[in-house]
Amino acid sequence: EAQVTQNPRYLITVTGKKLTVTCSQNMNHEYMSWYRQDPGLGLRQIYYSMNVEVTDKGDVPEGYKVSRKEKRNFPLILESPSPNQTSLYFCASSSDPYEQYFGPGTRLTVT
Amino acid sequence: KNQVEQSPQSLIILEGKNCTLQCNYTVSPFSNLRWYKQDTGRGPVSLTIMTFSENTKSNGRYTATLDADTKQSSLHITASQLSDSASYICVVSARAGTASKLTFGTGTRLQVTL
Numbered sequence: 001e002a003q004v005t006q007n008p009r010y011l012i013t014v015t016g017k018k019l020t021v022t023c024s025q026n027m028n029h030e031y032m033s034w035y036r037q038d039p040g041l042g043l044r045q046i047y048y049s050m051n052v053e054v055t056d057k058g059d060v061p062e063g064y065k066v067s068r069k070e071k072r073n074f075p076l077i078l079e080s081p082s083p084n085q086t087s088l089y090f091c092a093s094s095s096d097p098y099e100q101y102f103g104p105g106t107r108l109t110v111t
Numbered sequence: 112k113n114q115v116e117q118s119p120q121s122l123i124i125l126e127g128k129n130c131t132l133q134c135n136y137t138v139s140p141f142s143n144l145r146w147y148k149q150d151t152g153r154g155p156v157s158l159t160i161m162t163f164s165e166n167t168k169s170n171g172r173y174t175a176t177l178d179a180d181t182k183q184s185s186l187h188i189t190a191s192q193l194s195d196s197a198s199y200i201c202v203v204s205a206r207a208g209t210a211s212k213l214t215f216g217t218g219t220r221l222q223v224t225l
Binding site: 041099100103 | 152153154155156157160200213215216217218
């Protein structure tokens with residue numbers, strides 16, 4: 001089954017404790033991206049990658065890092081999480097920038 | 112600044128009724144417009160995509176329209192079902208050289224009741 005998977009689905013952590021949210025897709029897509037979704041603000045792009053070893057900042061990249069060492073994986077790294085990064089995070093992949101297949105989401109709470 | 116505005120913010124309708132959701136955008140240069148359905152706690156799922164030359168596209172009981180001159184789109188849901196309860200997000204793509212830029216609306220939350 002074609003899908004985008006994210007782990008963990010739910011995470012509660014404390015300020016400053018480094019964490020990684022994994023994202024994996026099995027559709028051989030070149031294009032992957034990370035979004036955060038906050039009430040009243042809609043989806044905002046954090047980072048995107050157009051292929052292996054090619055990443056670029058989206059609209060809200062501060063406080064996040066990504067890497068794309070393999071085509072199927074695109075982890076999101078929070079080196080020092082802060083409460084303002086409490087949000088619902090989505091990974092998406094596509095064969096072009098328009099057709100986005102979204103993962104199930106990761107709800108992150110930073111206390 | 113590229114913007115996508117959706118209305119209404121929320122809507123409650125009775126099962127079996129029709130409804131229309133609106134999307135106005137100021138995105139340039141326009142490439143395409145997509146409507147997504149997002150169930151609570153799930154990722155968005157694409158319903159339709161329309162390019163500049165298309166003014167109507169259907170997907171079952173969902174029909175999207177696009178007026179590129181007025182920069183407006185609508186999503187019409189026919190004979191609503193309880194399973195239509197979700198947020199509907201309008202996303203507009205702008206061409207940016209070889210890349211693209213997506214602008215998301217904040218969504219319309221639809222609740223279908225008995």
